Amino acid sequence: MKRLYTILMTAVMLMSVPAFGGGFQLNEHGARAMAMGGAFAGYARDLSAIYFNIAGITYLPGVHMQVGTTLITPAASFRGPSPSVTETKMKSQLFYPSHAYFTYQINDMFTAGFGFNNPFGLGTEWDEGWVGQFITLKSDLKVFSLNPVLGVKLSDKLRLGVGLQYNIATVELSRALNFAPTFNGTGKIDLKGDEKGAIGFAGGLLYQATKEISLGLQYRSEVNYKFKGTATTTGPSQLSANLLAGDIEATFTSPQQFTFGVAVTPSSKLLLTADFQYIMWSSYDSLKIDFLASDTTISSPRLYEDTYIVRLGAEYSYSDNLALRAGLLFDRNPVKDDHLDPLLPDANRIGISAGLGYRISDAMSLDLSYLFLRFSERTITKTEISYSGNSGMLPFTGTYNSTANLFSFSLNYKF
Numbered sequence: 001m002k003r004l005y006t007i008l009m010t011a012v013m014l015m016s017v018p019a020f021g022g023g024f025q026l027n028e029h030g031a032r033a034m035a036m037g038g039a040f041a042g043y044a045r046d047l048s049a050i051y052f053n054i055a056g057i058t059y060l061p062g063v064h065m066q067v068g069t070t071l072i073t074p075a076a077s078f079r080g081p082s083p084s085v086t087e088t089k090m091k092s093q094l095f096y097p098s099h100a101y102f103t104y105q106i107n108d109m110f111t112a113g114f115g116f117n118n119p120f121g122l123g124t125e126w127d128e129g130w131v132g133q134f135i136t137l138k139s140d141l142k143v144f145s146l147n148p149v150l151g152v153k154l155s156d157k158l159r160l161g162v163g164l165q166y167n168i169a170t171v172e173l174s175r176a177l178n179f180a181p182t183f184n185g186t187g188k189i190d191l192k193g194d195e196k197g198a199i200g201f202a203g204g205l206l207y208q209a210t211k212e213i214s215l216g217l218q219y220r221s222e223v224n225y226k227f228k229g230t231a232t233t234t235g236p237s238q239l240s241a242n243l244l245a246g247d248i249e250a251t252f253t254s255p256q257q258f259t260f261g262v263a264v265t266p267s268s269k270l271l272l273t274a275d276f277q278y279i280m281w282s283s284y285d286s287l288k289i290d291f292l293a294s295d296t297t298i299s300s301p302r303l304y305e306d307t308y309i310v311r312l313g314a315e316y317s318y319s320d321n322l323a324l325r326a327g328l329l330f331d332r333n334p335v336k337d338d339h340l341d342p343l344l345p346d347a348n349r350i351g352i353s354a355g356l357g358y359r360i361s362d363a364m365s366l367d368l369s370y371l372f373l374r375f376s377e378r379t380i381t382k383t384e385i386s387y388s389g390n391s392g393m394l395p396f397t398g399t400y401n402s403t404a405n406l407f408s409f410s411l412n413y414k415f
Contacts, residue, residue, distance in 0.1 A: 024141055024344070025279070027309070028070045028371070029099045029117045031410040035355025035369035036313025037327020039273040042216035042261030044206065047101035047412065050115035050149050053204040053218040053261065054161025057103045057111045058151040060414075068367070068410030069098040074122065076345045078132065080398015088132070090342075091125040099410070108153065115147040119167070120254065124343060133176040135396060136343035137188075140172040147202070157208045165200035167223055173343075177235060185236045193229025193250060200254075216261040222283060223254045231291065246293035255280045268317070275311040281334035282306045307334040320359070325369070327353040338383050345400040347375040355408075367410040375402035 030048025033040040040048065044056025047066035076090040097118035105111045123140035126132060149163030171194070177187040200223035207215045227250045261275040281304040289298045313327040329351040335344065355369030379399040 024120050024122050026070075026097050026118055026121050027277075028072075028097065028406060028408055029119075030066070031068055031070075031355060031367035031369040031408040032315075032325065032357055033313075034070070034371055034406070034408045035325035035327060035353050035357075035367070036273055036315060037311040037329045037351065037353050037371075038309075039261065039275040039311035039313035039327060039329075041204070041218045041259040041275050041277075042206075042214050043263035043271065043273050044204075044216060044261075047103060047113075047115075048099070048410070049161070049204075050101050050103075050113050050147055050163070051099075051117055051119075053206060053216045053259075054113075054149045054163050054202060055151055055159040055204040055206040055216070057113050057149065057161060058153045058159045058206075060103050060111060061105050063105075063415040064101075064103045064412070065414075066099070066101045066410050066412045068100075068408065069096050070406055070408040071096055072122065072404060072406050074402065074404040076124070076342075076400065076402040078342050078345065078398055078400055081131065081396050084131075084398075086131065088126065088130050090345075091127065093123065093125060095122050097121050103151075110153075111151040113149045113151070113163075115145075115149065115163075117145055117147070119143055119145050119165075120169070123172075124345070126342065128176070132342045132396065134178050135341055136173075136175050138172065138174045139343050141169070142171075143167055143169045149202075159206045161204040161206075163202045165198075165202060165220070165223060167195070167198040167200065167225070169195040169198065169225055169227070171227055171229075177233070179235060187233060187235030189234075190232045191229065191248065192232075193227035193248065195225045195227050198223045198225045212265050214263040216259075216263070218257075218259040218261070220257045222256045222280075225252045225254065226250075227252070246291065248289055248291055250289045253283050255283050270317075271315040273311075273313040273315075275309070275313075277309040277311070278306070279308065279334070280306050284334075303336065303339070304334040305336065307332045315357075322359075323357040325353075325355045325357070327351075327371075329353075331373075337378070337380055340378060340380055340383070340400070341396060342400070345375075345378075345402050347378045347400065347402060349373050349375045363414055365412045367408075367412070369408045371406040371408070373404040373406070375400075375404075377401050 028034045029051040040052040044053035049056030072095040079087045099117040101115045103113035120143040125138045146166040151161040174190040200221040202220045204218040259277040264272045284304045309331045311329045316324045331349045333346040335346045351373045353371040357367045359365045
């Protein structure tokens with residue numbers, strides 16, 4: 001039974017803990033901002049300010065509405081474990097995080113708003129029977145965030161915004177189990193859970209330093225999630241009474257973030273922006289899972305690193321009705337080499353974006369954008385991640401390659 005206990009404990013730790021790395025954070029919450037590489041905190045003059053810098057909603061007179069979505073098609077492959085050179089590709093998937101925003105100018109000083117978006121999401125899925133099946137088969141995370149906000153125009157130069165994050169989340173994780181050589185056969189463990197109301201807050205400042213230069217600062221707090229769900233484990237019939245199953249609880253804290261942005265308008269037609277986003281992933285030092293029926297608790301360290309994203313953007317007003325946009329970003333990943341695994345094949349990434357905005361009428365406009373993300377190739381030679389082979393636990397070393405294509409649109413309407 002000691003061998004069985006080791007298998008089950010290792011299974012839960014490996015599949016649950018890495019599922020919330022930087023690769024699951026989404027920053028695409030408006031097509032205009034995405035086309036500019038996400039460099040929007042120092043400008044934020046459309047409804048996506050509810051995410052990028054709440055203070056920006058004070059620039060929106062009357063009533064404004066925006067709806068949109070982003071289509072994401074990630075691709076990843078793994079070559080290994082070393083010394084094998086066999087390459088396995090992750091299953092093709094389509095994700096569509098969406099956004100909807102509304103603002104109402106109460107008076108010259110106050111503007112209220114409400115937003116919906118998906119600050120975390122995505123997932124991975126590999127074929128059953130692949131070489132890493134005893135580490136992961138599937139992971140899926142969805143976070144839905146509701147954001148009531150208030151913007152205050154303190155002066156012609158200084159504006160403030162504050163808001164609440166009310167987050168609802170679901171998570172699903174699965175992997176295969178190898179009971180050899182103690183028992184014949186394999187099995188599977190599935191974890192499913194949800195969080196019905198995690199609370200956080202956000203705040204932002206915009207300062208018009210000169211006619212040409214605007215500075216912005218945005219803060220988003222930590223959010224503490226407590227997932228409640230069930231564990232289902234299958235295996236050889238003679239072990240059914242000893243398999244971990246039943247109700248579970250797990251806790252996770254998403255990181256606080258600071259973003260500093262600057263926007264420069266060297267001419268009436270050209271806008272240049274730059275952001276530096278600092279993400280404190282070191283708060284994700286461990287994840288605890290409680291199996292309530294068996295009074296068993298598992299806690300595993302992760303020791304993620306604080307990280308940052310650098311963004312550059314440009315917008316050129318080609319005509320009164322058409323704006324052309326482009327952007328560039330560098331995103332440093334928080335996952336150390338010795339904790340990288342195929343459940344989250346994260347890496348440093350470079351993004352190149354482009355898009356346009358078209359004014360359909362005085363009241364309606366459409367923003368379109370495309371972003372290509374190229375992840376650095378990562379070759380892991382030393383790791384704490386292992387998989388269960390017939391001869392025992394073996395290190396899961398090898399090479400990861402990933403890319404992603406993102407297409408976004410936002411439809412805007414004002415009264």
